[in-house]
Amino acid sequence: MTDTGARREVLRLExxxxxxxxxxxxxxxxxxxxxxxxxxxxxxIVGPSGSGKxxxxxxxxxxxxxxxxxxxxxGTDVTTMREGRLAELRNDKIGFVFQFxxxxxxxxxxxxxxxxxxxxxxxxxxxxxxxxxxxxxxxxKDRLKHRPTELSGGEQQRxxxxxxxxxNPALLMADEPTGNLDSASGEVVxxxxxxxxxxxxxxxxxxxxxxxxxxxxxxxxxxxxxxxVDGEG
Ligand SMILES: Nc1ncnc2c1ncn2[C@@H]1O[C@H](COP(=O)(O)OP(=O)(O)OP(=O)(O)O)[C@@H](O)[C@H]1O
Ligand SMILES: [Mg+2]
Numbered sequence: 001m002t003d004t005g006a007r008r009e010v011l012r013l014e015x016x017x018x019x020x021x022x023x024x025x026x027x028x029x030x031x032x033x034x035x036x037x038x039x040x041x042x043x044x045i046v047g048p049s050g051s052g053k054x055x056x057x058x059x060x061x062x063x064x065x066x067x068x069x070x071x072x073x074x075g076t077d078v079t080t081m082r083e084g085r086l087a088e089l090r091n092d093k094i095g096f097v098f099q100f101x102x103x104x105x106x107x108x109x110x111x112x113x114x115x116x117x118x119x120x121x122x123x124x125x126x127x128x129x130x131x132x133x134x135x136x137x138x139x140x141k142d143r144l145k146h147r148p149t150e151l152s153g154g155e156q157q158r159x160x161x162x163x164x165x166x167x168n169p170a171l172l173m174a175d176e177p178t179g180n181l182d183s184a185s186g187e188v189v190x191x192x193x194x195x196x197x198x199x200x201x202x203x204x205x206x207x208x209x210x211x212x213x214x215x216x217x218x219x220x221x222x223x224x225x226x227x228x229v230d231g232e233g
Contacts, residue, residue: 007038009075010171010203011060016069018055018226029055030066031226042197042204044214047223053207054099054175056223060205061096061173062086073171091119095164097174099207101156103148103163109135109155110144113162120167127166134162137195139188153180161189165196172196174206178213190216 018030029052037043045053058064059071062078070079078086103112113131135144138158148156157180164172178186197204214220222229
């Protein structure tokens with residue numbers, strides 16, 4: 001992206017460390033991450049399997065707490081925020097696409113996508129209409145009534161993306177959003193992300209192992225063994 005003066009920082013990580021313990025062993029998943037993300041940016045996070053990409057994205061999305069360090073979303077330190085307030089912030093500002101979808105099994109595709117809209121404090125859209133539009137945009141207009149077990153992996157992934165887009169999030173985070181898709185469906189997803197980004201000015205952060213997908217972003221960060229390494233990947 002072109003740098004036209006002051007860019008607004010929407011996300012900042014300061015010395016973010018994440019350790020996990022497995023029995024007596026401590027796993028150093030993230031070893032001190034410092035980074036900023038600016039409004040409207042499209043950012044790719046790449047790196048080998050196990051390098052900490054999903055962990056990092058989850059922390060950025062306020063889904064988990066770091067062991068050390070601070071994470072600021074729109075200038076607010078989310079690491080010290082109470083869970084109730086954080087849940088509100090997530091629903092207002094963040095759309096999250098999980099690597100393994102996390103769709104609710106008893107709900108249809110339409111109901112899964114409409115769900116975050118029902119929790120929104122400012123009802124900007126009619127939940128059902130908005131959910132239908134998003135599912136149509138992602139090529140699923142004939143799958144509205146299907147439950148996750150009645151959908152293919154790629155279809156579930158697209159439902160998960162529609163759900164993340166439902167509230168027009170300022171920050172859209174997606175963990176391998178094209179990981180289960182053939183190239184045509186992957187293209188539909190990337191176009192949907194582009195459209196949303198263009199229309200709403202959202203900031204998009206995605207984790208991918210696909211170099212072609214990464215190259216379409218404005219900036220690429222590479223994670224190796226829990227550290228960001230220099231250079232555009
Ligand atoms: N709950 C957990 N307990 C212990 N170790 C964990 C836990 N969750 C993740 N890890 C470890 O943390 C490391 C980073 O995991 P993470 O899921 O962030 O990797 P990733 O870069 O997303 O990998 P992939 O590309 O395979 O999705 C891995 O070595 C993993 O085994
Ligand atoms: Mg992962």
